[in-house]
Amino acid sequence: MTDLTQAQVRERIEQNLAGRHRKEKLFRGLGIASIAFGVFAVLLLFTDIISKGSGAFVQTAVQLEVTYDPAVLGIEEVNEESLTWANFTGVIRQSLRERFPGVSGRSEKRELYSLVSTGAPFTLRDRLQANPALLGQTEKVWFAADDDVDTFLKSLDDSAEGFRGRTSDEMAAWVQTLWDSGELKKRFNTTFFTNGDSREPEQAGIRAALVGSLLTLLVTLALSFPIGVAAAIYLEEYAPKNRWTDLIEVNINNLAAVPSIVFGLLGLAIFINFFELPRSAPLVGGLVLTLMTLPTIIISSRAALKSVPPSIREAAMGMGASRMQVVLHHVLPLAMPGMLTGAIIGMAQALGETAPLLMIGMVAFIVDVPAGITDPATVLPVQIFLWADSPERAFVERTSAAIMVLLSFLIVMNTSAVLLRKKLERRW
Amino acid sequence: MQTPTLFALLLLLVLIAYGTGFSRAAAAARGRGGMRKLAALPSYYGTHTALWCGLPALLLLAVWLMFDEPIIRALVMNGIADMPDTMAGRDLLYAQIQNQAAGNFFGEATPQVKEAAERLTHLRGGAQLLQTAMVLILSLGLGAFAMLRFSPKLRAREKVEKVFRVILIGCASAAILTTVGILLSVLFESLRFFQSVPVTEFLFGLQWSPQMALRADQVGSSGAFGAVPLFTGTLMVSAIAMFVAVPVGLMSAIYLAEYAGKRLRAVAKPVLEVLAGVPTVVYGFFAALTVAPFVREAAAAVGLQASSESALAAGLVMGVMIIPFVSSLSDDVINAVPQSMRDGALGLGSTHSETVRKVVIPAALPGIVGGVLLAVSRAIGETMIVVMAAGLAANLTANPLDSVTTVTVQIVTLLVGDQEFDSPKTLAAFALGLMLFVSTLILNFIALHVVKKYREQYD
Numbered sequence: 001m002t003d004l005t006q007a008q009v010r011e012r013i014e015q016n017l018a019g020r021h022r023k024e025k026l027f028r029g030l031g032i033a034s035i036a037f038g039v040f041a042v043l044l045l046f047t048d049i050i051s052k053g054s055g056a057f058v059q060t061a062v063q064l065e066v067t068y069d070p071a072v073l074g075i076e077e078v079n080e081e082s083l084t085w086a087n088f089t090g091v092i093r094q095s096l097r098e099r100f101p102g103v104s105g106r107s108e109k110r111e112l113y114s115l116v117s118t119g120a121p122f123t124l125r126d127r128l129q130a131n132p133a134l135l136g137q138t139e140k141v142w143f144a145a146d147d148d149v150d151t152f153l154k155s156l157d158d159s160a161e162g163f164r165g166r167t168s169d170e171m172a173a174w175v176q177t178l179w180d181s182g183e184l185k186k187r188f189n190t191t192f193f194t195n196g197d198s199r200e201p202e203q204a205g206i207r208a209a210l211v212g213s214l215l216t217l218l219v220t221l222a223l224s225f226p227i228g229v230a231a232a233i234y235l236e237e238y239a240p241k242n243r244w245t246d247l248i249e250v251n252i253n254n255l256a257a258v259p260s261i262v263f264g265l266l267g268l269a270i271f272i273n274f275f276e277l278p279r280s281a282p283l284v285g286g287l288v289l290t291l292m293t294l295p296t297i298i299i300s301s302r303a304a305l306k307s308v309p310p311s312i313r314e315a316a317m318g319m320g321a322s323r324m325q326v327v328l329h330h331v332l333p334l335a336m337p338g339m340l341t342g343a344i345i346g347m348a349q350a351l352g353e354t355a356p357l358l359m360i361g362m363v364a365f366i367v368d369v370p371a372g373i374t375d376p377a378t379v380l381p382v383q384i385f386l387w388a389d390s391p392e393r394a395f396v397e398r399t400s401a402a403i404m405v406l407l408s409f410l411i412v413m414n415t416s417a418v419l420l421r422k423k424l425e426r427r428w
Numbered sequence: 429m430q431t432p433t434l435f436a437l438l439l440l441l442v443l444i445a446y447g448t449g450f451s452r453a454a455a456a457a458r459g460r461g462g463m464r465k466l467a468a469l470p471s472y473y474g475t476h477t478a479l480w481c482g483l484p485a486l487l488l489l490a491v492w493l494m495f496d497e498p499i500i501r502a503l504v505m506n507g508i509a510d511m512p513d514t515m516a517g518r519d520l521l522y523a524q525i526q527n528q529a530a531g532n533f534f535g536e537a538t539p540q541v542k543e544a545a546e547r548l549t550h551l552r553g554g555a556q557l558l559q560t561a562m563v564l565i566l567s568l569g570l571g572a573f574a575m576l577r578f579s580p581k582l583r584a585r586e587k588v589e590k591v592f593r594v595i596l597i598g599c600a601s602a603a604i605l606t607t608v609g610i611l612l613s614v615l616f617e618s619l620r621f622f623q624s625v626p627v628t629e630f631l632f633g634l635q636w637s638p639q640m641a642l643r644a645d646q647v648g649s650s651g652a653f654g655a656v657p658l659f660t661g662t663l664m665v666s667a668i669a670m671f672v673a674v675p676v677g678l679m680s681a682i683y684l685a686e687y688a689g690k691r692l693r694a695v696a697k698p699v700l701e702v703l704a705g706v707p708t709v710v711y712g713f714f715a716a717l718t719v720a721p722f723v724r725e726a727a728a729a730v731g732l733q734a735s736s737e738s739a740l741a742a743g744l745v746m747g748v749m750i751i752p753f754v755s756s757l758s759d760d761v762i763n764a765v766p767q768s769m770r771d772g773a774l775g776l777g778s779t780h781s782e783t784v785r786k787v788v789i790p791a792a793l794p795g796i797v798g799g800v801l802l803a804v805s806r807a808i809g810e811t812m813i814v815v816m817a818a819g820l821a822a823n824l825t826a827n828p829l830d831s832v833t834t835v836t837v838q839i840v841t842l843l844v845g846d847q848e849f850d851s852p853k854t855l856a857a858f859a860l861g862l863m864l865f866v867s868t869l870i871l872n873f874i875a876l877h878v879v880k881k882y883r884e885q886y887d
Contacts (some may be wrong), residue, residue, distance in 0.1 A: 004450035021780050031683025034676045038700045038755075041748045045706065074692050107858045230599035238596060250876075252603045257802060257872040258865065259809020261836055262610055265861040268843065269613030276497045298603070344690045352707025355836070356813035358844050388713045388816060396717065404709050405866045414705055 001280055040414040049407070053400025059189035059202065060145040062116055062178060064164050066095045067138040068128060079131035081309040086128075092143070093233075099183075100174060102315055115135050115178075117144040119203040131174065144191065145184065147394035153396075192401065197383065201394035204387070206402050208369045211379030212282055212362075213351060219286025220293060220350050225343050228289070228297030229332075235298070236305040239328050256295035263292045264359030272360060279361035280376040288356050293346040300342025304335040309354035325412055337424030344417040348410050349390040431493065434560055438489070442482035446579040449477030449578070456580050468585035469599060476584040481571030485563045492559050500555060504548050508540060511642045587759025603712040603827055614865055617858035624852045625653045630859060632656060636822035636833075637844060639852045652755065653856055655863070659821040661739070661832030665814060666807035668828060669750055673807075674746075674800055684755070685762040686784055704752040713817030715745035720817055727829055734829035735796025743828070747811050750803050761795030761882065762788060801875035805868040811836040833862050 004012075072090045075082040075133065096112050097103065103112050120143040127141065128134055145153075151168045152175060167175075179182040194206030231252075237243040267288035271277045277284050308331050316326040357363075364379050370377035378386070380402060387399040453473035459465050463470075501522060505511070512518050521541070528537050529552075536543070622630070633654015680700065684693055720741035727734035734740070765788050771858035773783040789796070819831030820841060841859035 012844065024779045024781045027784070028687060029680050029685070031687060034679035035683055035696050035700070037676050038680055038703065038748075038751055039696065041619075041751070042699055042702050045703075045710075045714055049710070051628070051719075057459070082578050090815050134689070167798055227599045227602055230596050231602060234596035234600040238593065239600070248600055248603055250609050252621075254869060255451060255603055255606060256866065257805055257876075258610070259805075259811070259836070259868055260809045261809065261839060262614070262861055262865050264860060265839070265843075266606070266610045266613050269617060269858070270609055275494055291602075291609075294602060294606070322585065322589060325591055345614075348705065352705075353839070354709045355815075358840055363844055383814070384709050384713065385816070388709075388716065399713060403713065406707060410705060410707070 015282050016347050025212060034309075040386055049400050049403050053404045055154050055400075056192060056394075056397040056401035057189050058186045059191065060140040061185055062145045062149040063140055063142050063185075064095045064099065064116070065094065065140050067093050068124075068135050069094070070136060073135075074376070077137075078128060083125055083129055086125070088124040090125060092116055095329050106168065106307050111168060112174070115171065115174060115201045116148055117148055118147050118197075119144060126206070137341050142185075142187070142331065144202045146280060147225060147392060149184075150202060151393045151397075152185070157273040166270075187190040192398065196369060197365055197368065197378070197386070201390075201392050201398060202285075204398055206380065206383060206405060208366045208382045209230035209378050209383035209402075210405075211369050212366065213379040213381075214375060215282035215370060215373050216289065217347055217351060217380055219282055220289040221343070223286065223290040224293050224297055224346065225339075228343075229301050229339055230348075230360050232305055233327055236302050237331065239325070247250060247356040252298055256299065260292055260353055261286050261355040261359065264356030266291065267356060267360045278376075279364075280364045280378070281374045282370065282377050282379075283373040284360050285357050285362055285377075285379065286373070288351040289353060290300055291370070292353065292356065293350050298337075298347060299340050300345065301335070301339045304338025304342065305331060307338060308334045330427075334426070337420060341417045341421045344413050344420070348413040348417075351413070352381055352406065352410060354385055357382055358385075380409075429557075430556075431489075431753055434489070434563060435584075437723045438482060438563065441567050441571065442477050442478045443576075443685035444476040445481035446474040447574060448474075449675070450474030450854065452575070452578055453580075453584075455791050456578075462582060466580050467583050469555025472584040473578065473582070475588045477574045479569060479588065480574035481567050483591070485567035488566055489531050489559070489563050489605065491541060492563075496555055500548070500551050502608075503551055504544050507547060508544060511538075538644040542828060558660075568802055568847035578660055582856070582869055593618075610865060612861045614858050617855050621859045623850055629653060630655055630856075631732070634824060636838075638838070638856055650852060653852065655829070655835075656859070657824045658835050659863075660824060660826075661818070662740050662834040662836075664806055664826070664828060664832055665743045665746065665818060666804060667809045667832055668740060669746035669810075670804060671801070672744055673750035676805075677751045678758050680751070681755040681758035681762060682784055682789075684778065685759055686788070700752045700755055702752075703748060704756075704863065706749070708749065708810065708812035709816070711745050711749050712812040712814075715741050715817035719745055723829075732829060734830040735819065737817060737831040738829050739818060739832045740828040742814050742817040746807055746810055749810070749813070750806060751801050754799060755805060756798030758792070758796050761799065761879075762790040764795070765791045794878050798875040798882065799880070808871075809864060809868050811840060815840050833866055839864075848876065 013392055069091065069213075070076060073086040074093055075086045096115065097109070100112060103109055107173075122162050123141065123143055149166050149171070152172065173183065191203060192205045195203055196208030198204040205275065206425055231255055235245065235248065267284060271284045272279055273285055277287075312334065313326050313329055316330045317323075321329065357379060362382050365376060365386075366376060366378045368375075384402050384406065387395045387402065450470045450473060451467060453468075453470035457466050457470065460466075464474075504525060505518065505522065506572060508521070512521055524537065524541050525544045525548055528541055529548045541720065630653050633652065635654045636657050636658050638651045638653060680696070683694060688696065716737075720736060720738060723738055723741045723744075724734045724736055727738075768785055768786055769791060772788040774780070774792035778786065814834045814837050818834060820833055821831055822833050822838075823830055825832065839857045839860050841854060842860075
């Protein structure tokens with residue numbers, strides 16, 4: 001080593017330096033690439049879902065000229081009873097035959113009839129019920145088109161040929177005729193927000209699932225927030241340092257990382273099999289999600305309590321307040337914003353949860369909107385899971401749309417948590 | 429009286445009790461010349477009375493609601509002459525009786541069922557009446573008792589605070605109860621499963637086909653419960669996920685902590701965290717409809733055959749889901765490394781990346797390893813992505829393009845839909861749940877321990 005002159009040393013370092021700087025650049029590049037990958041994943045996910053789902057917010061409707069012919073309906077007057085068995089399907093079929101008089105043959109006719117949604121007779125019934133004077137009259141009514149027509153028409157925007165699927169050449173021709181004469185239109189899909197689940201995509205909606213989610217979340221919030229806050233208060237303000245409190249602490253941290261599906265097993269074995277609570281009910285769903293979100297809420301509530309400086313407690317105690325008065329009158333109000341933030345984040349987590357709810361039977365096919373917490377119900381994520389399994393192309397669209405609704409709820413909840421924290425946060 | 433009405437009435441009684449306690453104390457204070465002659469503020473006397481009036485009655489109601497159905501069922505089933513032998517048969521019979529009692533007729537009921545249904549209706553009516561009577565008597569009686577005991581010297585505040593403290597302890601113990609509940613439910617059913625299938629077969633068997641035959645004499649009537657294909661499938665999907673999540677998560681955490689300016693950090697961090705907030709069912713949909721076809725086409729383009737439900741697609745998407753998990757945990761530990769160590773390395777002339785690779789990362793390694801272990805336990809327990817994007821066939825394979833199944837997928841398939849609670853098929857799900865719970869528990873325990881120990885070093 002002593003042989004090296006200063007110049008030689010410098011030369012060597014400079015040789016090395018180029019390589020070292022190259023490595024530095026490479027390392028930086030990898031870092032940027034990783035972040036770019038993450039951001040790319042977010043963008044890809046959102047554009048994919050939005051591009052697939054935005055179509056579901058519009059729906060194709062067909063205009064038909066229908067005659068409320070008593071002979072076809074098979075009724076003489078409009079009353080509760082006659083409405084239930086009146087042949088509205090016949091009326092619609094007749095008006096379709098009149099619109100396309102050239103159609104003959106069984107299979108061709110069947111195809112013609114399938115232009116209109118199978119829910120159309122109910123639309124007619126509701127109209128007649130609302131206005132009995134229509135009996136014997138003729139009017140133009142917009143009906144929801146069948147999902148095949150809907151899918152075909154929407155796919156025409158992407159390519160001239162369009163996605164055919166079950167749509168035959170004749171049907172395509174009819175759709176073209178109707179479209180050219182303005183008897184087909186795309187309108188805002190209100191059905192999607194007002195209906196429950198259905199096997200027919202054009203009649204399927206998310207209302208029942210949304211209400212189910214709401215009820216489940218209410219149960220979860222009503223149980224997990226008070227219990228979580230009470231547990232946090234005990235652990236932060238009261239608990240002596242002993243084995244039992246240590247055990248509780250370790251337990252809470254572990255529970256926070258237990259897979260959610262295990263909570264579903266607990267719900268199935270204990271709430272449903274042992275206590276015989278009703279299956280598929282928001283009550284049981286809420287209980288399971290309570291157990292699942294409790295650790296999150298306890299941990300964030302403890303952090304909020306910890307951030308309240310001890311001087312506040314000491315001052316209150318010095319004025320003669322009891323321990324409970326210190327907590328309830330001084331510490332808790334100051335920690336509340338942090339606790340609320342934690343609760344919102346916990347609720348967002350519960351809103352997106354699927355797996356444990358599958359275990360307790362919330363996968364049922366629910367058409368009616370649940371009225372109470374013991375009615376059979378499903379929740380939005382489970383509805384998404386169910387629709388994702390359906391083969392119809394129109395369901396892909398609706399699944400993505402339901403995901404968009406779910407994600408917008410989550411975004412609203414999480415942003416409000418962030419805003420709440422920013423607005424109410426206090427630095428001591 | 430129906431339970432909700434009873435509950436509402438009870439709440440009303442509690443409010444009244446609070447009011448009477450409060451006004452009584454206030455009146456006593458006025459008679460004695462001021463609040464300071466009382467042992468506590470009037471609101472505490474009110475709460476004291478309200479607690480006496482409401483709490484025991486509420487507890488009674490809760491216990492009643494928990495146990496009335498099973499007891500009524502036992503009473504109804506006791507009187508039945510020819511009891512079916514199997515549990516499923518008994519469940520069916522009881523369901524028939526319940527339907528009969530509720531007035532939903534499915535065909536003609538046997539006289540035995542009719543008679544039992546009458547008994548059920550009768551018992552239910554009696555139980556409802558008894559419940560109402562007992563709850564109201566308890567509530568009113570104890571409320572009156574508390575009023576009788578009232579005196580200005582009564583230390584109401586201390587008593588109220590003691591009760592609250594007990595309630596707080598109860599809430600804090602909910603976590604323990606949950607763990608015990610999980611253990612009991614999973615363990616109990618697993619033990620029943622291991623009575624019909626030996627543990628060794630479950631742990632080391634190579635064949636998984638849980639479908640049981642309907643008749644005993646059917647060919648291949650015994651399902652096979654060797655869970656090794658499930659374990660390997662789970663490990664493969666998790667390994668693929670970690671292969672994506674660890675490098676990307678770690679590198680982005682390093683870049684954000686060491687290189688990025690304030691503005692990039694303020695944007696990139698929340699964007700990455702969005703990935704953690706997306707529900708898993710959304711990832712599952714994305715994996716099944718977008719990534720899986722892409723993987724299949726990409727494999728076909730290089731001349732490989734990929735299943736449409738490949739482990740690779742599920743693993744890739746799961747990896748993306750876990751990125752923010754790894755990055756935020758690593759970010760925490762990297763930021764916890766003291767600045768003086770970086771300054772030392774930089775002062776000796778090392779480049780920024782050399783500082784990170786040779787000083788910061790080794791110092792933060794235990795924390796990073798803990799974070800990765802937590803991420804692995806997340807990956808093992810992840811359900812929806814694999815349910816929607818991985819297959820059902822239990823293949824024992826090392827090819828990531830093949831379809832594999834995982835522990836969580838099997839739990840879901842075995843338990844969704846109709847179940848009978850005495851077949852090994854259903855019980856197998858609980859045995860799998862036990863494996864899942866135990867393995868994630870061990871991983872979490874080690875990880876939390878490592879992270880905690882490391883934190884103490886620099887604090």
